[in-house]
Amino acid sequence: xxxxSLPLRDSAQLRPLETWHAEExxxxxxxxxEHIRPFVxxxxxxxxxxxxxxxxxxxxxxxxxxxxxxxxxxxxxxLVGGVMFxxxxxxxxxxxxxxxxxPAAEGQGLITASCRTLLDWAFGTRGMHRAEWHCRxxxxxxxxxAERLGMTLEGVRRAAWPYDGTRYDKQVWAIxxxxxxxxxxxxTLASAxxx
Ligand SMILES: CC(C)(COP(=O)(O)OP(=O)(O)OC[C@H]1O[C@@H](n2cnc3c(N)ncnc32)[C@H](O)[C@@H]1OP(=O)(O)O)[C@@H](O)C(=O)NCCC(=O)NCCS
Numbered sequence: 633x634x635x636x637s638l639p640l641r642d643s644a645q646l647r648p649l650e651t652w653h654a655e656e657x658x659x660x661x662x663x664x665x666e667h668i669r670p671f672v673x674x675x676x677x678x679x680x681x682x683x684x685x686x687x688x689x690x691x692x693x694x695x696x697x698x699x700x701x702x703x704x705x706x707x708x709x710x711l712v713g714g715v716m717f718x719x720x721x722x723x724x725x726x727x728x729x730x731x732x733x734x735p736a737a738e739g740q741g742l743i744t745a746s747c748r749t750l751l752d753w754a755f756g757t758r759g760m761h762r763a764e765w766h767c768r769x770x771x772x773x774x775x776x777x778a779e780r781l782g783m784t785l786e787g788v789r790r791a792a793w794p795y796d797g798t799r800y801d802k803q804v805w806a807i808x809x810x811x812x813x814x815x816x817x818x819x820t821l822a823s824a825x826x827x
Contacts, residue, residue, distance in 0.1 A: 640742060647704055648702070649702045649714055651685060651692055658683075661678065664733070671774065675687070699717075700719065712736065712737035716729070729765055755812050768803075784805065784806060785803055
């Protein structure tokens with residue numbers, strides 16, 4: 633029986649991704665590594681089981697200190713990606729969300745649904761005020777998620793993302809707690825009108 637698991641939709645679940653998943657996470661990275669490498673922090677893209685375990689440990693330690701957190705997405709019981717609080721600072725009420733998927737799991741809305749869960753928890757349960765989203769300016773799939781979540785593009789940090797000898801612009805998106813709650817009320821009203 634899986635105890636800590638949140639259904640995203642049929643056959644997809646969001647669960648805490650923890651140190652005991654190291655082998656599963658390493659196998660998933662073998663399927664995802666080259667796809668995500670240009671767009672995520674280099675420390676996240678490890679090459680072996682020890683590296684995968686170190687990432688999970690790092691997040692576990694931060695979670696214990698009420699900081700960063702990591703969640704995996706399982707589709708048909710296969711770990712296919714995840715979402716995280718890249719930053720989580722209750723003292724300032726500011727957090728940042730990040731995400732990744734292996735290629736076969738793209739295009740199904742799994743990330744958008746997972747991020748909605750994280751935003752509900754950050755704003756509704758934890759009383760955070762602001763959630764950010766940082767992505768390479770040419771990462772259209774990532775900025776599409778931020779837009780779908782109702783975030784605002786606040787600015788571009790020019791040449792802030794060095795990768796493979798080139799410096800890319802970095803977009804900063806964000807949503808505030810009040811905007812999130814209003815967006816949810818509008819959606820609830822719209823579905824009440826539709827039904
Ligand atoms: C960024 C990334 C996670 C986005 O993945 P994604 O699959 O496009 O995002 P979602 O899971 O939210 O799915 C959205 C897609 O599913 C479709 N979809 C299907 N059902 C949906 C639903 N119920 N709700 C929302 N979207 C749905 C959407 O139309 C969209 O497809 P489209 O882009 O073809 O229009 C992925 O491209 C990735 O891992 N890239 C490499 C790593 C990376 O860039 N990480 C982010 C760093 S900032």
